[in-house]
Amino acid sequence: MSRLLPFLGFMLLAGLFGFGIWWNTQHDPREVPSPLINKPAPAFNLPRLDDPTQTVSKASLLGKPYLLNVFASWCVACAEEHPTLMAEGSQLGILLLGYDYKDDPGDAKNWLREHGNPYGEVITDRSGRTAIDFGVYGAPESFLIDAKGVIRYKHIGPLTPEVIAKKLQPAIAALKKETP
Amino acid sequence: MRPLLQWLLVAGLTFAGIAHSQAIEPLPFKNHAEEVRFQHLTGQLRCLVCQNESLADSNAELARDLRLDVFQQMQHGKSDAQIKQYLVARYSDFVLYDPPLKPDTWLLWFGPLLILFGGAVVVAVAIRKRNRDGVSVEAPPIDNGDDW
Numbered sequence: 001m002s003r004l005l006p007f008l009g010f011m012l013l014a015g016l017f018g019f020g021i022w023w024n025t026q027h028d029p030r031e032v033p034s035p036l037i038n039k040p041a042p043a044f045n046l047p048r049l050d051d052p053t054q055t056v057s058k059a060s061l062l063g064k065p066y067l068l069n070v071f072a073s074w075c076v077a078c079a080e081e082h083p084t085l086m087a088e089g090s091q092l093g094i095l096l097l098g099y100d101y102k103d104d105p106g107d108a109k110n111w112l113r114e115h116g117n118p119y120g121e122v123i124t125d126r127s128g129r130t131a132i133d134f135g136v137y138g139a140p141e142s143f144l145i146d147a148k149g150v151i152r153y154k155h156i157g158p159l160t161p162e163v164i165a166k167k168l169q170p171a172i173a174a175l176k177k178e179t180p
Numbered sequence: 181m182r183p184l185l186q187w188l189l190v191a192g193l194t195f196a197g198i199a200h201s202q203a204i205e206p207l208p209f210k211n212h213a214e215e216v217r218f219q220h221l222t223g224q225l226r227c228l229v230c231q232n233e234s235l236a237d238s239n240a241e242l243a244r245d246l247r248l249d250v251f252q253q254m255q256h257g258k259s260d261a262q263i264k265q266y267l268v269a270r271y272s273d274f275v276l277y278d279p280p281l282k283p284d285t286w287l288l289w290f291g292p293l294l295i296l297f298g299g300a301v302v303v304a305v306a307i308r309k310r311n312r313d314g315v316s317v318e319a320p321p322i323d324n325g326d327d328w
Contacts, residue, residue, distance in 0.1 A: 128242070
C-alpha cells in the first residue's frame with residue numbers, strides 16, 4: 001500500500017489538472033457574473049440613434065419587458081452575433097433595444113445599414129457613462145429587463161442560437177407567465 | 181513685432197501643451213497627495229477588460245473611463261471605501277484585487293489552512309502508526325511484497 005501512495009498522489013494531481021482543463025472548456029474565465037441580476041436596472045435617459053433630439057429612458061420603457069443588447073460598430077464579436085439577432089430577434093416576442101456603446105453615430109448607422117437592423121429601437125451612449133452603471137465591460141452584452149425595470153438575466157458575449165434557445169427563451173417565458 | 185513674437189510663443193506653448201496632454205492623458209490633480217491617493221486606489225482595482233492589469237496600469241478604453249470616473253468621484257469628496265463600493269455594486273467583488281472576507285470567500289481565505297491541517301493529520305497518523313509498529317526511522321520495514 002505504501003508503495004502505491006506516490007502513484008495515487010500523482011493520479012490525484014493529474015486528475016485535478018484534467019478537471020481544470022475541462023472546467024475551462026465549459027466556462028469562460030474572463031466572464032464576470034453581474035451583481036445586478038434581480039436588481040433594478042440603473043436609470044438611463046439616452047438619445048435615439050435615428051433622432052438624437054428624442055430620448056428613451058428607463059421610465060418610458062416600464063410596463064413591458066425588453067432585451068437590451070449592447071453593441072458597437074467597432075466591436076468584432078458584435079458582427080459575429082449580428083446574423084443571429086437578424087434571424088431570431090423578431091421571434092423573441094419582446095422589444096429588442098439596441099444600445100450603441102461608445103460609438104460614432106454615423107459609424108453605427110452605416111454598420112446597421114450594411115448588416116441590417118434587427119432592433120426595434122436603438123439608443124446611443126457615446127461617452128459610455130451609463131454603460132458603467134450597467135456594469136458593461138465588453139460588447140456584446142445582453143440584459144433581459146422585465147416590465148418592472150428589473151434585470152432578470154444577463155448574457156456576456158455573443159448571443160448564439162444555442163444560448164437563445166437554452167437560456168434566453170426560458171427566461172422570457174418565465175417573465176410572460178408572471179405578467180400575462 | 182514684439183507682440184507678434186509673444187503671441188506666437190504663447191500659441192506655440194499652448195498647442196504643445198494640448199499635444200502633450202493628449203499623449204499622456206493627465207488628470208488635473210490639485211496636489212501631490214491627491215495623485216498618490218489616486219494611484220494607490222486605482223492600483224488596488226482590477227481592469228475588467230485586461231484582467232491581469234490594474235486600473236492604474238491598463239490602457240483599455242474602459243479602464244480609462246473608469247479612471248476618469250474614480251477621479252471625478254474623488255473631486256466630489258467620496259472616500260476610497262465609497263468609490264470601491266460604487267464599483268463593486270456594478271462589477272462585483274471581481275474589481276477588487278483583495279477579496280473581502282465573507283461567507284462566499286471563506287474557502288478562498290481558509291482553504292490553504294485547511295490543506296495544511298489535512299497534511300498535519302496525515303503526518304500525525306503516519307508517525308503514530310510507525311511508533312505502534314515499533315519501527316524506527318533508521319530501519320525501514322522489510323518489504324515482502326505483501327501489499328502488492
